[in-house]
Every structure is written in structure tokens, then in C-alpha cells.
Amino acid sequence: MEKPREFNPSELMHEYLRQKKKFPHIWCSGCGIGTTMGAVIRAIAGCELDRDRVVMVSGIGCSSRMPTYVDFNTLHTTHGRPIAFATGIKLARPELEVIVVTGDGDVAAIGGNHLIHACRRNINLTVVCINNSIYGMTGGQASPTTPQGKIASTARYGDFERAFDLCDLTAGAGAAFVARGAVYYARQIEKLVVQALRKKGFAFVEVVSQCPTYYGRFNKFKSPVEMLYWQRDNTVNVKAAAKTKPEELEGKLLTGVLADRDYPEFTELYDKLIADLAAGEK
Amino acid sequence: MVLMQGNEAITRGALDAGVRFFAGYPITPSTEIAEIMSVELPKVGGKFLQMEDEIGSLAAVIGASLTGLKAMTATSGPGFSLMQENLGYAYMTEVPCLVVNVMRGGPSTGLPTHPSQGDVMQARWGTHGDHPAIVLAPSSVLDCYVLTVRAINLAERFRTPVILLPDEVVAHMREDVTLPEKVDVVDREAPHVPPEWYYPYDDSTTDVAPLAPFGTGFRFHVTGLTHDRAGFATTVPAEVDRAVRNLKRKMDRFRLEIIQVERVHLADAEVVVAAYGICARSAEAAVMQARAQGYRAGFVNMKTIWPFCFKLVERVAESAKAIIVPEMNLGQLVREFDRAVCGRTQVVPISRVDGEAITPRQILDVIAELARPGGTA
Incomplete structure (x- = not known):
């Protein structure tokens, strides 16, 4: 595979952020979204995408504020719907590079239906879901990825529900590419997003992130750093996992590329239909 | 002249006005629009998308419109309820698009295959917050074509969603129509600056x-x-x-510029029937029969129902003895008449919510009663 472009990270940030217009940003100190934003920008620059043709779409929530800060065509939509908006954009103009940035509440609760159908439809989108296991913007309510028994402002006695494994969900729904990274491994996120951008088809990247303000405080993490160590200690790269005993993998999250397969891509099928009709072949 | 269905005329109007993107979800009695668009759009290089629900449908339409394509969706009551969220988004972000809501009986699942005009207020105020609304109501198959072109033009000109609000009768009935050979098409304004x-x-x-x-x-x-x-x-x-x-x-x-109202025999009218959609057809027939019987009756067909034609109603209130407002609901647009008239003349609603259209006979009876000396219906 072609090696991504090399660059000086700080210069790159100045090039891609709307630094004069929109800063300071809204994220709390210790939050993982900024780290992920850096990785996404480096991935976009690494793939040398023309920024005039990059569209970043998001829903509602902390992570969905990312499009405000980046110098692309940016669309901050309604709660849970970014994939549906992105689908319209991509089908209308397949030459655009459409990237969805979303959170666990946005994509897996209110937007869960759009997520699974986008997997099935296999339209060439890249979805980056920053999963902090809680609703941050509204003050720490339980989300579909809050682990069972953990505390949230709407689950003061511990959450009864089991958490979604977003990678299992999207892989099961037929996504062409599924990967998981963690904020602790920032450079890995960048590599996974590069692969997702290059994948022809629906690509889903989950980024395990930390919300020290709510999830961390409610669940007795002493600091953001401690949450990052949790990520380090509770994730196993899928390649290493192959050589690890099953009992040692109990409760661990697999990272890396978890599904990578080829299906016919929706906009290509559609463009072929248009061409066939024009040629009188249908 | 061709025999055509209302929903089919809507698709013809949309394609002639330059619509090149449709996303929707199946729902009676609007489904023919999606079915025809799925066949016709790829023939002209356009795109059709069946989404997982109506929320996603309007989301995809707004996304497509932001790339410069003229875009639309079509639905009915339950789907229109789901679309209110992203309809508000389109108002707020000022993204042109067309939403066709073929009205069926409600509330809830209601009467999927029967007509109603129960969504008049929802089309005006269905989404939260203060917002404008342009809502057009066709009363014939030709109107379905002409008003769809107009709806697309208004959406592009004013950078706003526009709602086309046919009732089930208008959408499903077939009439002989001669479509215009050429229509004026408005394209959205491009930036004049770097x-x-x-x-x-x-x-x-x-x-x-x-x-x-x-x-x-x-x-x-x-x-x-x-x-x-x-x-x-x-x-x-x-x-x-x-x-x-x-x-x-x-x-x-x-x-x-937005309000379009057809007026017939208003000059000497003592009793004016103001209607929209299929009720306008019954009203027209009733007024013609009333005239033939010597009653001084007049007729208004509101092709634009929102914004409401306040000025016209104020003028009618000065001269007419009564305004009859037939609606297939329990009295929605009639409230606007009350507001415009302010007691200066009598406003008489005719309501029907049994899944059947209001007949000319029903309206004619009320005209006759009102026109009688001392008549109060």
C-alpha cells in the first residue's frame, strides 16, 4: 500500500484548522476528541485529499462539534442523522470524499438504524465514531456503549443494559471495513482512518475515547491519564490476540482492522446504471 | 392531451423543473411518486434512493441539495410527522428542497387510502421554533404538475424547503391534461464573490x-x-x-409573489366559498350551480395556503355577507379566516372527516341557506 505523505504535525494543524475563526474549542481538558481530530486531519493530509472535495458531516454531541473547527466543507446536522445526510451527499456527488464524525450516542442510539442500513447499502463513506461510553454534552447520561454496571447520571445505581460492541454490530450489518483504535494509540487511529479513507465501500472506525468530566468522575477514574492507561491495559491488537490464550482476552477490546472485505459499492452501481440506460442497454 | 394521475403529474413537474435527486420511503398514498422517480431519474442522470425511514429520506435530500442538485421527497401523514425534525433543519440552514405530503386521514395511521386535509396546520407549524413556510395545495392533476414546478422554483429562489400538500383524491385521481410545452425554471443564485x-x-x-x-x-x-x-x-x-x-x-x-389565489365571481358575490385541494373543485361546482340558480356566489381557490392570503380575505370581508370554508378536517385553515375577518362578516366552516370528499351538494346547500334573506346557516 502507498505510504502516506510525511509532514510536520504542528504546521499541518495550522493549515487545516479554522484557527482564526472558531477557537478556543468547546472540549474539556483531558477529552479524547481533540486527539482524534488530530489523527483524522493527519490521515486526510496523508492521503493528500483535496480539501475542497472533503465534506465532514456530524450529528449532535461533543464529538459532532469537530466539523466546526476544520477547514473543509462542513455539515453539523441533527441528532443521529449524519450518516443519512452523508449518504445523500455521496450519492449526489460521488467524487466528494465524505467523512462522518459521530459519537456513541449519536450513531448507536438515535442513529442506530441509519448506521446498520448504511453498512448494508455499502456506500463509500468513512465513519469515525468517537466512543466515550457516555452522553457528554448533556451531562453524562448512559449511552448504548456504557458498560453494564457503570455509573451515569441516568444510571446512578449502575447501568442495567449491556453495551453494544460497535465493531461487532457494524461487521454483522455488513460493513466493508471495520476497525477499532483508542486515543491512547493516536498514531494507530491515523493509520486506521487512512485505510478507511482508501477503502472503496462503507468503512467504520471506532475510537475508544475518554470523557474525564463525566464518565471518569462518575466511575472513579482519578485523572484523564488514568483513563488512557485503562485503554492501554484493556485493549489487545487483533494480530497479537491471535497468539494470545482466550482466557487472557476475556473482557479486552480488540483493536486494529477487524473486518476488511469487498462488496459492490452503491454509487458505482448507480453510475453504471445511468451509463447503461444512456447507452440503451436496459 | 393525456390521461394522467396526480402523483404522476407531480413527478413530471419535478423532472421538468430540474429535480435530479429523490430520496424517500414507501407510504400510501404517495408511493407512486417514489416508484416513478426510481425509473425516470437514472434516465436523465439523476439519483434515486430508498432510505430506511422518512427521517433519513429528508436528511439525504438536504445533503444532496447542498451539493447543488434540486432535490425532493414525497410522503404522507405518518412520514411527514417523522420529517418534521429535518424540515426544521432545512428551514434553519436555508437549504432548498421539496417535500410532497399527500394528505390521508389521521391522526396516527388513520385512513391510509382515504383523503383528508388534516395536515394544514402541521405543514405550517409542525416543526419546533419560529419559521416561515411556503405550502402549495393543488386541486387538479394539471395543478399537480404546475404547482410542483412552482414549488421547486420557489424553493430554489428563496433558499427554503417548500411543501406541496395534495390530498389523496387529487394525488390519485386521473384527468385529461395538456401539460405546458415549456415551463420557466428557476435556478438558485450562485455566489458572486470569491x-x-x-x-x-x-x-x-x-x-x-x-x-x-x-x-x-x-x-x-x-x-x-x-x-x-x-x-x-x-x-x-x-x-x-x-x-x-x-x-x-x-x-x-x-x-x-408567493401567494397565488384563483378568484371567480368575487365582484358581486354575497357568499364566497374559499377552498383548496379537492374541496376547491367541489366549491367551484357548487358556486357554478348556485349562480345558475340565481344566487350571487363567488369562489376562491387557494393554491398557496401558506403564507395565508390575509389581504384578500380582508377585502372579501368588506363586501361579502358570508365566507364558507369547506375543509376535510375539523376546521384548520378556517381559523385564519376568523383572524382576517375579525367579525366583519360571517365565517362558516364545513367539516368532513369521514374519509370522503366534501360534495358540491353539501356546499350548495349552505350557499342557499346563507343567501336566503335572514339566512344564517
């Missing part, structure tokens, strides 16, 4: 702020949050006030 000078919500030098398509070098931000002229979220009171008022101001300034 990208670095572009503000997507600055209408200080144009009627409506020009909208640049995504992917053409104008990298701007779109959000459903209350935003400044650059498109970025703001909570500064003066900017918020400007943003909310501007949405309304845009429509108020062009009210006369």
Missing part, C-alpha cells in the same frame, strides 16, 4: 443569500444551531435575533 469573501448567510446585497454547492471551493459551515452570517453557531443576542427574524423577513418581503 470563496474568501463568501458568507453563506449574508443577504445584505441580494434578495436571498447565495448558496454555494459543496465541492466547489467555498468551504463553509452549515449547522442547525442558530448561526451568524458565516454559518457558525452564535449565542450573541443581536446575532440570534437577526438570524431568527431574517428567516421570516425573507418570506414577508416576497409574500405577494
